[in-house]
Amino acid sequence: MDKFELTILGCNSAMPAHGRFPTSQVLNVSGELLLIDCGEGTQMRMSQYKIKRNQIRHILISHLHGDHIYGLPGFLGSLSHLSRTAPLKIYGPPGLQEYVSTCLRISQSHIDYNIEIVEVALSSLNPLFRTSKFTVEAFPVNHRIPCMGFLIKETPRPVNIKKDAVSTYEMSIPEIKAVKAGQDLLRDGKQIPNEDLTHPRRRARSYAYCADTQIYGWSKDHLRGIDMLYHEATYLDELREQAHTRGHATALEAAELAKRLDVDQLIIGHYSSRYRSIDALVEEAQTVFPNTVGGYDGMIRNIDA
Ligand SMILES: [Zn+2]
Ligand SMILES: [Zn+2]
Incomplete structure:
Protein backbone atom coordinates (compact mmCIF):
# COMPACT_ATOMS: atom_id res chain seq x y z
CA MET A 1 0.00 0.00 0.00
CA ASP A 2 2.86 2.37 -0.76
CA LYS A 3 1.14 4.01 -3.66
CA PHE A 4 1.44 7.51 -4.92
CA GLU A 5 -0.86 6.94 -7.84
CA LEU A 6 -2.82 9.26 -10.07
CA THR A 7 -5.86 8.06 -12.01
CA ILE A 8 -7.31 10.40 -14.61
CA LEU A 9 -11.10 10.14 -14.74
CA GLY A 10 -11.62 12.91 -17.27
CA CYS A 11 -9.32 15.23 -19.20
CA ASN A 12 -11.42 17.11 -21.72
CA SER A 13 -12.32 20.78 -21.44
CA ALA A 14 -15.80 22.31 -21.57
CA MET A 15 -17.85 19.20 -22.45
CA PRO A 16 -17.58 15.47 -22.97
CA ALA A 17 -16.22 14.65 -26.42
CA HIS A 18 -14.21 12.01 -28.31
CA GLY A 19 -14.39 9.50 -25.46
CA ARG A 20 -13.09 12.05 -22.97
CA PHE A 21 -15.05 13.34 -19.99
CA PRO A 22 -14.43 16.78 -18.46
CA THR A 23 -11.85 17.17 -15.74
CA SER A 24 -11.60 14.90 -12.73
CA GLN A 25 -8.87 12.78 -11.19
CA VAL A 26 -8.09 10.72 -8.11
CA LEU A 27 -4.79 10.64 -6.24
CA ASN A 28 -4.18 7.58 -4.07
CA VAL A 29 -1.48 8.13 -1.45
CA SER A 30 -0.88 4.87 0.42
CA GLY A 31 -4.59 4.05 0.36
CA GLU A 32 -5.91 7.54 1.13
CA LEU A 33 -7.95 8.82 -1.79
CA LEU A 34 -8.26 12.43 -2.83
CA LEU A 35 -10.71 13.53 -5.54
CA ILE A 36 -9.53 16.52 -7.58
CA ASP A 37 -12.28 18.32 -9.48
CA CYS A 38 -15.53 16.59 -10.28
CA GLY A 39 -16.68 17.15 -13.85
CA GLU A 40 -19.59 15.38 -15.48
CA GLY A 41 -18.90 11.66 -15.79
CA THR A 42 -16.80 11.36 -12.63
CA GLN A 43 -19.01 8.66 -11.11
CA MET A 44 -19.22 6.60 -14.29
CA ARG A 45 -15.44 6.63 -14.60
CA MET A 46 -15.02 5.70 -10.93
CA SER A 47 -17.13 2.59 -11.33
CA GLN A 48 -15.38 1.79 -14.61
CA TYR A 49 -11.95 2.06 -12.98
CA LYS A 50 -13.09 0.36 -9.77
CA ILE A 51 -12.57 3.32 -7.45
CA LYS A 52 -14.92 3.11 -4.49
CA ARG A 53 -16.79 6.40 -4.03
CA ASN A 54 -17.04 5.96 -0.30
CA GLN A 55 -13.25 5.86 0.03
CA ILE A 56 -13.01 9.52 -0.89
CA ARG A 57 -12.43 11.60 2.24
CA HIS A 58 -11.46 14.93 0.70
CA ILE A 59 -12.44 16.73 -2.49
CA LEU A 60 -10.48 19.61 -4.02
CA ILE A 61 -12.28 21.91 -6.44
CA SER A 62 -10.07 24.21 -8.52
CA HIS A 63 -12.75 26.64 -9.72
CA LEU A 64 -16.42 26.95 -10.44
CA HIS A 65 -16.56 26.42 -14.21
CA GLY A 66 -19.07 23.72 -15.04
CA ASP A 67 -16.56 21.30 -16.56
CA HIS A 68 -15.00 20.97 -13.08
CA ILE A 69 -18.10 20.84 -10.87
CA TYR A 70 -21.12 19.50 -12.77
CA GLY A 71 -20.47 16.04 -11.40
CA LEU A 72 -20.31 17.16 -7.78
CA PRO A 73 -23.99 17.35 -6.70
CA GLY A 74 -24.67 13.90 -8.14
CA PHE A 75 -21.59 12.51 -6.45
CA LEU A 76 -22.67 13.89 -3.06
CA GLY A 77 -26.18 12.45 -3.53
CA SER A 78 -24.81 9.04 -4.44
CA LEU A 79 -22.75 8.90 -1.25
CA SER A 80 -25.98 9.21 0.70
CA HIS A 81 -27.55 6.40 -1.36
CA LEU A 82 -24.45 4.38 -0.51
CA SER A 83 -25.23 4.90 3.21
CA ARG A 84 -22.18 6.98 3.89
CA THR A 85 -21.76 8.05 7.48
CA ALA A 86 -18.18 9.36 7.42
CA PRO A 87 -17.84 13.13 7.07
CA LEU A 88 -16.61 14.64 3.83
CA LYS A 89 -14.56 17.79 3.41
CA ILE A 90 -14.61 19.82 0.21
CA TYR A 91 -12.13 22.61 -0.49
CA GLY A 92 -12.70 25.17 -3.22
CA PRO A 93 -13.05 28.84 -4.09
CA PRO A 94 -15.60 31.24 -2.65
CA GLY A 95 -19.06 30.47 -4.05
CA LEU A 96 -18.67 26.70 -3.68
CA GLN A 97 -20.89 26.59 -0.58
CA GLU A 98 -23.68 28.43 -2.38
CA TYR A 99 -23.39 26.18 -5.47
CA VAL A 100 -23.55 22.95 -3.47
CA SER A 101 -26.28 24.02 -1.06
CA THR A 102 -28.43 25.44 -3.89
CA CYS A 103 -28.15 22.25 -5.98
CA LEU A 104 -28.93 20.03 -3.01
CA ARG A 105 -31.81 22.21 -1.80
CA ILE A 106 -33.57 22.61 -5.16
CA SER A 107 -33.17 18.93 -6.03
CA GLN A 108 -34.44 18.07 -2.53
CA SER A 109 -31.48 15.77 -2.01
CA HIS A 110 -31.27 14.12 1.38
CA ILE A 111 -27.71 14.00 2.63
CA ASP A 112 -27.29 11.77 5.67
CA TYR A 113 -23.63 12.47 6.39
CA ASN A 114 -21.78 15.63 7.26
CA ILE A 115 -20.39 17.78 4.44
CA GLU A 116 -17.98 20.52 5.42
CA ILE A 117 -17.13 23.04 2.74
CA VAL A 118 -13.99 25.13 3.13
CA GLU A 119 -13.82 28.19 0.89
CA VAL A 120 -10.15 28.93 0.35
CA ALA A 121 -8.54 32.38 0.25
CA LEU A 122 -6.60 32.68 -2.98
CA SER A 123 -3.84 35.11 -2.09
CA SER A 124 -0.72 32.92 -2.03
CA LEU A 125 0.48 29.39 -1.29
CA ASN A 126 -2.00 28.28 1.34
CA PRO A 127 -1.74 25.10 3.44
CA LEU A 128 -5.13 23.36 3.39
CA PHE A 129 -4.75 20.24 5.49
CA ARG A 130 -2.53 17.30 6.32
CA THR A 131 -3.18 13.64 6.98
CA SER A 132 -0.70 11.07 8.24
CA LYS A 133 0.14 10.34 4.58
CA PHE A 134 0.28 13.72 2.81
CA THR A 135 -0.13 17.49 2.92
CA VAL A 136 -2.19 19.60 0.56
CA GLU A 137 -1.47 23.22 -0.33
CA ALA A 138 -3.48 25.46 -2.65
CA PHE A 139 -2.03 28.19 -4.82
CA PRO A 140 -3.64 30.74 -7.11
CA VAL A 141 -3.28 30.37 -10.88
CA ASN A 142 -4.38 32.76 -13.61
CA HIS A 143 -7.71 31.90 -15.26
CA ARG A 144 -10.81 33.89 -16.25
CA ILE A 145 -12.37 33.38 -12.83
CA PRO A 146 -10.71 32.69 -9.45
CA CYS A 147 -8.92 29.37 -9.82
CA MET A 148 -6.37 27.45 -7.80
CA GLY A 149 -3.93 24.64 -8.25
CA PHE A 150 -3.02 22.07 -5.63
CA LEU A 151 0.33 20.75 -4.46
CA ILE A 152 0.24 17.38 -2.73
CA LYS A 153 3.36 16.26 -0.92
CA GLU A 154 3.87 12.93 0.75
CA THR A 155 4.67 13.12 4.44
CA PRO A 156 8.37 12.30 4.87
CA ARG A 157 8.65 8.74 6.01
CA PRO A 158 10.46 7.88 9.23
CA VAL A 159 14.08 6.84 9.20
CA ASN A 160 14.66 3.10 9.64
CA ILE A 161 17.54 1.91 11.78
CA LYS A 162 19.58 -1.02 10.52
CA THR A 198 20.31 3.99 9.35
CA HIS A 199 18.90 3.13 5.94
CA PRO A 200 18.81 6.11 3.57
CA ARG A 201 15.57 8.05 4.04
CA ARG A 202 13.19 7.46 1.14
CA ARG A 203 12.33 10.70 -0.56
CA ALA A 204 8.85 12.17 -0.21
CA ARG A 205 6.93 12.16 -3.49
CA SER A 206 5.08 15.18 -4.85
CA TYR A 207 2.37 16.04 -7.37
CA ALA A 208 0.92 19.33 -8.52
CA TYR A 209 -2.34 19.87 -10.34
CA CYS A 210 -2.59 23.06 -12.39
CA ALA A 211 -6.06 23.20 -13.75
CA ASP A 212 -7.32 25.92 -16.02
CA THR A 213 -4.66 28.59 -16.28
CA GLN A 214 -2.36 30.62 -18.44
CA ILE A 215 1.28 30.02 -17.68
CA TYR A 216 1.80 33.71 -16.87
CA GLY A 217 0.77 35.86 -13.95
CA TRP A 218 1.09 33.48 -11.03
CA SER A 219 3.84 32.43 -8.71
CA LYS A 220 5.21 28.94 -9.17
CA ASP A 221 8.50 28.63 -7.27
CA HIS A 222 6.91 26.03 -4.97
CA LEU A 223 6.60 23.67 -7.96
CA ARG A 224 10.32 23.56 -8.68
CA GLY A 225 11.69 20.02 -8.91
CA ILE A 226 8.47 18.16 -8.10
CA ASP A 227 7.96 14.60 -9.36
CA MET A 228 4.83 15.02 -11.42
CA LEU A 229 3.13 18.11 -12.82
CA TYR A 230 -0.32 18.04 -14.39
CA HIS A 231 -0.77 21.15 -16.48
CA GLU A 232 -3.56 22.05 -18.80
CA ALA A 233 -2.79 22.25 -22.52
CA THR A 234 -6.09 23.21 -24.04
CA TYR A 235 -4.72 24.22 -27.45
CA LEU A 236 -1.85 23.80 -29.87
CA ASP A 237 0.54 26.74 -29.91
CA GLU A 238 -0.85 27.99 -33.24
CA LEU A 239 -3.85 29.12 -31.15
CA ARG A 240 -1.77 30.81 -28.45
CA GLU A 241 -3.66 34.07 -28.69
CA GLN A 242 -7.03 32.36 -28.32
CA ALA A 243 -5.64 30.35 -25.42
CA HIS A 244 -4.61 33.51 -23.59
CA THR A 245 -7.89 35.31 -24.27
CA ARG A 246 -9.74 32.38 -22.72
CA GLY A 247 -7.37 31.99 -19.78
CA HIS A 248 -5.71 28.82 -21.01
CA ALA A 249 -2.30 27.48 -22.04
CA THR A 250 -0.93 25.72 -25.09
CA ALA A 251 0.88 22.38 -25.13
CA LEU A 252 4.15 24.14 -25.96
CA GLU A 253 3.74 26.57 -23.07
CA ALA A 254 2.99 23.77 -20.60
CA ALA A 255 6.17 22.03 -21.74
CA GLU A 256 8.24 25.21 -21.43
CA LEU A 257 6.96 25.62 -17.90
CA ALA A 258 7.78 22.01 -16.98
CA LYS A 259 11.30 22.49 -18.33
CA ARG A 260 11.79 25.75 -16.48
CA LEU A 261 10.58 24.22 -13.22
CA ASP A 262 12.79 21.16 -13.72
CA VAL A 263 9.99 18.73 -12.85
CA ASP A 264 10.43 15.02 -13.40
CA GLN A 265 7.43 14.41 -15.62
CA LEU A 266 4.63 16.41 -17.20
CA ILE A 267 1.10 15.21 -17.81
CA ILE A 268 -1.01 17.37 -20.07
CA GLY A 269 -4.80 17.47 -20.31
CA HIS A 270 -7.91 19.67 -20.48
CA TYR A 271 -7.96 19.33 -24.24
CA SER A 272 -10.21 21.40 -26.45
CA SER A 273 -12.97 19.41 -28.15
CA ARG A 274 -11.61 20.65 -31.48
CA TYR A 275 -8.95 17.90 -31.16
CA ARG A 276 -10.33 14.43 -31.85
CA SER A 277 -6.82 13.03 -31.38
CA ILE A 278 -4.39 14.44 -28.82
CA ASP A 279 -1.29 13.20 -30.66
CA ALA A 280 -0.33 16.61 -32.05
CA LEU A 281 -0.60 18.21 -28.59
CA VAL A 282 1.64 15.57 -27.04
CA GLU A 283 4.16 15.78 -29.87
CA GLU A 284 4.29 19.56 -29.60
CA ALA A 285 5.00 19.38 -25.87
CA GLN A 286 7.61 16.66 -26.30
CA THR A 287 9.67 18.86 -28.63
CA VAL A 288 10.46 20.98 -25.56
CA PHE A 289 9.97 18.55 -22.67
CA PRO A 290 10.48 14.92 -23.78
CA ASN A 291 9.08 13.41 -20.58
CA THR A 292 5.56 14.59 -21.39
CA VAL A 293 2.66 12.18 -21.21
CA GLY A 294 -0.70 12.89 -22.81
CA GLY A 295 -3.29 12.29 -20.11
CA TYR A 296 -6.33 10.21 -21.06
CA ASP A 297 -9.39 8.93 -19.24
CA GLY A 298 -8.30 5.80 -17.41
CA MET A 299 -4.60 6.65 -17.32
CA ILE A 300 -2.88 5.46 -14.15
CA ARG A 301 0.51 6.86 -13.22
CA ASN A 302 2.36 5.78 -10.10
CA ILE A 303 5.43 7.50 -8.74
CA ASP A 304 7.71 4.80 -7.42
CA ALA A 305 8.85 5.06 -3.82
ZN1 LIG B 1 -12.03 23.72 -17.55
ZN1 LIG C 1 -12.20 26.99 -16.42
Missing part, protein backbone atom coordinates in the same frame (compact mmCIF):
# COMPACT_ATOMS: atom_id res chain seq x y z
CA LYS A 163 18.68 -4.06 12.61
CA ASP A 164 22.26 -5.25 12.96
CA ALA A 165 23.28 -1.80 14.24
CA VAL A 166 20.82 -2.10 17.13
CA SER A 167 22.25 -5.47 18.17
CA THR A 168 25.90 -4.69 17.43
CA TYR A 169 25.89 -1.58 19.60
CA GLU A 170 23.25 -2.87 22.05
CA MET A 171 21.36 0.37 21.63
CA SER A 172 18.94 1.46 24.35
CA ILE A 173 15.45 2.81 23.56
CA PRO A 174 16.53 6.46 24.14
CA GLU A 175 19.53 5.90 21.85
CA ILE A 176 17.31 4.41 19.13
CA LYS A 177 15.04 7.45 19.40
CA ALA A 178 18.02 9.80 19.17
CA VAL A 179 19.43 8.01 16.10
CA LYS A 180 15.99 8.08 14.45
CA ALA A 181 16.00 11.83 15.07
CA GLY A 182 19.28 12.10 13.15
CA GLN A 183 21.90 12.01 15.90
CA ASP A 184 25.15 10.05 15.87
CA LEU A 185 25.88 7.36 18.47
CA LEU A 186 28.64 7.46 21.07
CA ARG A 187 30.39 4.19 21.92
CA ASP A 188 33.57 3.87 23.97
CA GLY A 189 34.42 7.50 23.29
CA LYS A 190 33.98 7.03 19.54
CA GLN A 191 31.34 8.70 17.41
CA ILE A 192 29.41 6.35 15.08
CA PRO A 193 27.96 8.44 12.22
CA ASN A 194 24.19 8.38 11.80
CA GLU A 195 24.44 7.22 8.17
CA ASP A 196 26.24 4.04 9.30
CA LEU A 197 23.30 3.22 11.57
Whole structure:
Protein backbone atom coordinates (compact mmCIF):
# COMPACT_ATOMS: atom_id res chain seq x y z
CA MET A 1 0.00 0.00 0.00
CA ASP A 2 2.86 2.37 -0.76
CA LYS A 3 1.14 4.01 -3.66
CA PHE A 4 1.44 7.51 -4.92
CA GLU A 5 -0.86 6.94 -7.84
CA LEU A 6 -2.82 9.26 -10.07
CA THR A 7 -5.86 8.06 -12.01
CA ILE A 8 -7.31 10.40 -14.61
CA LEU A 9 -11.10 10.14 -14.74
CA GLY A 10 -11.62 12.91 -17.27
CA CYS A 11 -9.32 15.23 -19.20
CA ASN A 12 -11.42 17.11 -21.72
CA SER A 13 -12.32 20.78 -21.44
CA ALA A 14 -15.80 22.31 -21.57
CA MET A 15 -17.85 19.20 -22.45
CA PRO A 16 -17.58 15.47 -22.97
CA ALA A 17 -16.22 14.65 -26.42
CA HIS A 18 -14.21 12.01 -28.31
CA GLY A 19 -14.39 9.50 -25.46
CA ARG A 20 -13.09 12.05 -22.97
CA PHE A 21 -15.05 13.34 -19.99
CA PRO A 22 -14.43 16.78 -18.46
CA THR A 23 -11.85 17.17 -15.74
CA SER A 24 -11.60 14.90 -12.73
CA GLN A 25 -8.87 12.78 -11.19
CA VAL A 26 -8.09 10.72 -8.11
CA LEU A 27 -4.79 10.64 -6.24
CA ASN A 28 -4.18 7.58 -4.07
CA VAL A 29 -1.48 8.13 -1.45
CA SER A 30 -0.88 4.87 0.42
CA GLY A 31 -4.59 4.05 0.36
CA GLU A 32 -5.91 7.54 1.13
CA LEU A 33 -7.95 8.82 -1.79
CA LEU A 34 -8.26 12.43 -2.83
CA LEU A 35 -10.71 13.53 -5.54
CA ILE A 36 -9.53 16.52 -7.58
CA ASP A 37 -12.28 18.32 -9.48
CA CYS A 38 -15.53 16.59 -10.28
CA GLY A 39 -16.68 17.15 -13.85
CA GLU A 40 -19.59 15.38 -15.48
CA GLY A 41 -18.90 11.66 -15.79
CA THR A 42 -16.80 11.36 -12.63
CA GLN A 43 -19.01 8.66 -11.11
CA MET A 44 -19.22 6.60 -14.29
CA ARG A 45 -15.44 6.63 -14.60
CA MET A 46 -15.02 5.70 -10.93
CA SER A 47 -17.13 2.59 -11.33
CA GLN A 48 -15.38 1.79 -14.61
CA TYR A 49 -11.95 2.06 -12.98
CA LYS A 50 -13.09 0.36 -9.77
CA ILE A 51 -12.57 3.32 -7.45
CA LYS A 52 -14.92 3.11 -4.49
CA ARG A 53 -16.79 6.40 -4.03
CA ASN A 54 -17.04 5.96 -0.30
CA GLN A 55 -13.25 5.86 0.03
CA ILE A 56 -13.01 9.52 -0.89
CA ARG A 57 -12.43 11.60 2.24
CA HIS A 58 -11.46 14.93 0.70
CA ILE A 59 -12.44 16.73 -2.49
CA LEU A 60 -10.48 19.61 -4.02
CA ILE A 61 -12.28 21.91 -6.44
CA SER A 62 -10.07 24.21 -8.52
CA HIS A 63 -12.75 26.64 -9.72
CA LEU A 64 -16.42 26.95 -10.44
CA HIS A 65 -16.56 26.42 -14.21
CA GLY A 66 -19.07 23.72 -15.04
CA ASP A 67 -16.56 21.30 -16.56
CA HIS A 68 -15.00 20.97 -13.08
CA ILE A 69 -18.10 20.84 -10.87
CA TYR A 70 -21.12 19.50 -12.77
CA GLY A 71 -20.47 16.04 -11.40
CA LEU A 72 -20.31 17.16 -7.78
CA PRO A 73 -23.99 17.35 -6.70
CA GLY A 74 -24.67 13.90 -8.14
CA PHE A 75 -21.59 12.51 -6.45
CA LEU A 76 -22.67 13.89 -3.06
CA GLY A 77 -26.18 12.45 -3.53
CA SER A 78 -24.81 9.04 -4.44
CA LEU A 79 -22.75 8.90 -1.25
CA SER A 80 -25.98 9.21 0.70
CA HIS A 81 -27.55 6.40 -1.36
CA LEU A 82 -24.45 4.38 -0.51
CA SER A 83 -25.23 4.90 3.21
CA ARG A 84 -22.18 6.98 3.89
CA THR A 85 -21.76 8.05 7.48
CA ALA A 86 -18.18 9.36 7.42
CA PRO A 87 -17.84 13.13 7.07
CA LEU A 88 -16.61 14.64 3.83
CA LYS A 89 -14.56 17.79 3.41
CA ILE A 90 -14.61 19.82 0.21
CA TYR A 91 -12.13 22.61 -0.49
CA GLY A 92 -12.70 25.17 -3.22
CA PRO A 93 -13.05 28.84 -4.09
CA PRO A 94 -15.60 31.24 -2.65
CA GLY A 95 -19.06 30.47 -4.05
CA LEU A 96 -18.67 26.70 -3.68
CA GLN A 97 -20.89 26.59 -0.58
CA GLU A 98 -23.68 28.43 -2.38
CA TYR A 99 -23.39 26.18 -5.47
CA VAL A 100 -23.55 22.95 -3.47
CA SER A 101 -26.28 24.02 -1.06
CA THR A 102 -28.43 25.44 -3.89
CA CYS A 103 -28.15 22.25 -5.98
CA LEU A 104 -28.93 20.03 -3.01
CA ARG A 105 -31.81 22.21 -1.80
CA ILE A 106 -33.57 22.61 -5.16
CA SER A 107 -33.17 18.93 -6.03
CA GLN A 108 -34.44 18.07 -2.53
CA SER A 109 -31.48 15.77 -2.01
CA HIS A 110 -31.27 14.12 1.38
CA ILE A 111 -27.71 14.00 2.63
CA ASP A 112 -27.29 11.77 5.67
CA TYR A 113 -23.63 12.47 6.39
CA ASN A 114 -21.78 15.63 7.26
CA ILE A 115 -20.39 17.78 4.44
CA GLU A 116 -17.98 20.52 5.42
CA ILE A 117 -17.13 23.04 2.74
CA VAL A 118 -13.99 25.13 3.13
CA GLU A 119 -13.82 28.19 0.89
CA VAL A 120 -10.15 28.93 0.35
CA ALA A 121 -8.54 32.38 0.25
CA LEU A 122 -6.60 32.68 -2.98
CA SER A 123 -3.84 35.11 -2.09
CA SER A 124 -0.72 32.92 -2.03
CA LEU A 125 0.48 29.39 -1.29
CA ASN A 126 -2.00 28.28 1.34
CA PRO A 127 -1.74 25.10 3.44
CA LEU A 128 -5.13 23.36 3.39
CA PHE A 129 -4.75 20.24 5.49
CA ARG A 130 -2.53 17.30 6.32
CA THR A 131 -3.18 13.64 6.98
CA SER A 132 -0.70 11.07 8.24
CA LYS A 133 0.14 10.34 4.58
CA PHE A 134 0.28 13.72 2.81
CA THR A 135 -0.13 17.49 2.92
CA VAL A 136 -2.19 19.60 0.56
CA GLU A 137 -1.47 23.22 -0.33
CA ALA A 138 -3.48 25.46 -2.65
CA PHE A 139 -2.03 28.19 -4.82
CA PRO A 140 -3.64 30.74 -7.11
CA VAL A 141 -3.28 30.37 -10.88
CA ASN A 142 -4.38 32.76 -13.61
CA HIS A 143 -7.71 31.90 -15.26
CA ARG A 144 -10.81 33.89 -16.25
CA ILE A 145 -12.37 33.38 -12.83
CA PRO A 146 -10.71 32.69 -9.45
CA CYS A 147 -8.92 29.37 -9.82
CA MET A 148 -6.37 27.45 -7.80
CA GLY A 149 -3.93 24.64 -8.25
CA PHE A 150 -3.02 22.07 -5.63
CA LEU A 151 0.33 20.75 -4.46
CA ILE A 152 0.24 17.38 -2.73
CA LYS A 153 3.36 16.26 -0.92
CA GLU A 154 3.87 12.93 0.75
CA THR A 155 4.67 13.12 4.44
CA PRO A 156 8.37 12.30 4.87
CA ARG A 157 8.65 8.74 6.01
CA PRO A 158 10.46 7.88 9.23
CA VAL A 159 14.08 6.84 9.20
CA ASN A 160 14.66 3.10 9.64
CA ILE A 161 17.54 1.91 11.78
CA LYS A 162 19.58 -1.02 10.52
CA LYS A 163 18.68 -4.06 12.61
CA ASP A 164 22.26 -5.25 12.96
CA ALA A 165 23.28 -1.80 14.24
CA VAL A 166 20.82 -2.10 17.13
CA SER A 167 22.25 -5.47 18.17
CA THR A 168 25.90 -4.69 17.43
CA TYR A 169 25.89 -1.58 19.60
CA GLU A 170 23.25 -2.87 22.05
CA MET A 171 21.36 0.37 21.63
CA SER A 172 18.94 1.46 24.35
CA ILE A 173 15.45 2.81 23.56
CA PRO A 174 16.53 6.46 24.14
CA GLU A 175 19.53 5.90 21.85
CA ILE A 176 17.31 4.41 19.13
CA LYS A 177 15.04 7.45 19.40
CA ALA A 178 18.02 9.80 19.17
CA VAL A 179 19.43 8.01 16.10
CA LYS A 180 15.99 8.08 14.45
CA ALA A 181 16.00 11.83 15.07
CA GLY A 182 19.28 12.10 13.15
CA GLN A 183 21.90 12.01 15.90
CA ASP A 184 25.15 10.05 15.87
CA LEU A 185 25.88 7.36 18.47
CA LEU A 186 28.64 7.46 21.07
CA ARG A 187 30.39 4.19 21.92
CA ASP A 188 33.57 3.87 23.97
CA GLY A 189 34.42 7.50 23.29
CA LYS A 190 33.98 7.03 19.54
CA GLN A 191 31.34 8.70 17.41
CA ILE A 192 29.41 6.35 15.08
CA PRO A 193 27.96 8.44 12.22
CA ASN A 194 24.19 8.38 11.80
CA GLU A 195 24.44 7.22 8.17
CA ASP A 196 26.24 4.04 9.30
CA LEU A 197 23.30 3.22 11.57
CA THR A 198 20.31 3.99 9.35
CA HIS A 199 18.90 3.13 5.94
CA PRO A 200 18.81 6.11 3.57
CA ARG A 201 15.57 8.05 4.04
CA ARG A 202 13.19 7.46 1.14
CA ARG A 203 12.33 10.70 -0.56
CA ALA A 204 8.85 12.17 -0.21
CA ARG A 205 6.93 12.16 -3.49
CA SER A 206 5.08 15.18 -4.85
CA TYR A 207 2.37 16.04 -7.37
CA ALA A 208 0.92 19.33 -8.52
CA TYR A 209 -2.34 19.87 -10.34
CA CYS A 210 -2.59 23.06 -12.39
CA ALA A 211 -6.06 23.20 -13.75
CA ASP A 212 -7.32 25.92 -16.02
CA THR A 213 -4.66 28.59 -16.28
CA GLN A 214 -2.36 30.62 -18.44
CA ILE A 215 1.28 30.02 -17.68
CA TYR A 216 1.80 33.71 -16.87
CA GLY A 217 0.77 35.86 -13.95
CA TRP A 218 1.09 33.48 -11.03
CA SER A 219 3.84 32.43 -8.71
CA LYS A 220 5.21 28.94 -9.17
CA ASP A 221 8.50 28.63 -7.27
CA HIS A 222 6.91 26.03 -4.97
CA LEU A 223 6.60 23.67 -7.96
CA ARG A 224 10.32 23.56 -8.68
CA GLY A 225 11.69 20.02 -8.91
CA ILE A 226 8.47 18.16 -8.10
CA ASP A 227 7.96 14.60 -9.36
CA MET A 228 4.83 15.02 -11.42
CA LEU A 229 3.13 18.11 -12.82
CA TYR A 230 -0.32 18.04 -14.39
CA HIS A 231 -0.77 21.15 -16.48
CA GLU A 232 -3.56 22.05 -18.80
CA ALA A 233 -2.79 22.25 -22.52
CA THR A 234 -6.09 23.21 -24.04
CA TYR A 235 -4.72 24.22 -27.45
CA LEU A 236 -1.85 23.80 -29.87
CA ASP A 237 0.54 26.74 -29.91
CA GLU A 238 -0.85 27.99 -33.24
CA LEU A 239 -3.85 29.12 -31.15
CA ARG A 240 -1.77 30.81 -28.45
CA GLU A 241 -3.66 34.07 -28.69
CA GLN A 242 -7.03 32.36 -28.32
CA ALA A 243 -5.64 30.35 -25.42
CA HIS A 244 -4.61 33.51 -23.59
CA THR A 245 -7.89 35.31 -24.27
CA ARG A 246 -9.74 32.38 -22.72
CA GLY A 247 -7.37 31.99 -19.78
CA HIS A 248 -5.71 28.82 -21.01
CA ALA A 249 -2.30 27.48 -22.04
CA THR A 250 -0.93 25.72 -25.09
CA ALA A 251 0.88 22.38 -25.13
CA LEU A 252 4.15 24.14 -25.96
CA GLU A 253 3.74 26.57 -23.07
CA ALA A 254 2.99 23.77 -20.60
CA ALA A 255 6.17 22.03 -21.74
CA GLU A 256 8.24 25.21 -21.43
CA LEU A 257 6.96 25.62 -17.90
CA ALA A 258 7.78 22.01 -16.98
CA LYS A 259 11.30 22.49 -18.33
CA ARG A 260 11.79 25.75 -16.48
CA LEU A 261 10.58 24.22 -13.22
CA ASP A 262 12.79 21.16 -13.72
CA VAL A 263 9.99 18.73 -12.85
CA ASP A 264 10.43 15.02 -13.40
CA GLN A 265 7.43 14.41 -15.62
CA LEU A 266 4.63 16.41 -17.20
CA ILE A 267 1.10 15.21 -17.81
CA ILE A 268 -1.01 17.37 -20.07
CA GLY A 269 -4.80 17.47 -20.31
CA HIS A 270 -7.91 19.67 -20.48
CA TYR A 271 -7.96 19.33 -24.24
CA SER A 272 -10.21 21.40 -26.45
CA SER A 273 -12.97 19.41 -28.15
CA ARG A 274 -11.61 20.65 -31.48
CA TYR A 275 -8.95 17.90 -31.16
CA ARG A 276 -10.33 14.43 -31.85
CA SER A 277 -6.82 13.03 -31.38
CA ILE A 278 -4.39 14.44 -28.82
CA ASP A 279 -1.29 13.20 -30.66
CA ALA A 280 -0.33 16.61 -32.05
CA LEU A 281 -0.60 18.21 -28.59
CA VAL A 282 1.64 15.57 -27.04
CA GLU A 283 4.16 15.78 -29.87
CA GLU A 284 4.29 19.56 -29.60
CA ALA A 285 5.00 19.38 -25.87
CA GLN A 286 7.61 16.66 -26.30
CA THR A 287 9.67 18.86 -28.63
CA VAL A 288 10.46 20.98 -25.56
CA PHE A 289 9.97 18.55 -22.67
CA PRO A 290 10.48 14.92 -23.78
CA ASN A 291 9.08 13.41 -20.58
CA THR A 292 5.56 14.59 -21.39
CA VAL A 293 2.66 12.18 -21.21
CA GLY A 294 -0.70 12.89 -22.81
CA GLY A 295 -3.29 12.29 -20.11
CA TYR A 296 -6.33 10.21 -21.06
CA ASP A 297 -9.39 8.93 -19.24
CA GLY A 298 -8.30 5.80 -17.41
CA MET A 299 -4.60 6.65 -17.32
CA ILE A 300 -2.88 5.46 -14.15
CA ARG A 301 0.51 6.86 -13.22
CA ASN A 302 2.36 5.78 -10.10
CA ILE A 303 5.43 7.50 -8.74
CA ASP A 304 7.71 4.80 -7.42
CA ALA A 305 8.85 5.06 -3.82
ZN1 LIG B 1 -12.03 23.72 -17.55
ZN1 LIG C 1 -12.20 26.99 -16.42
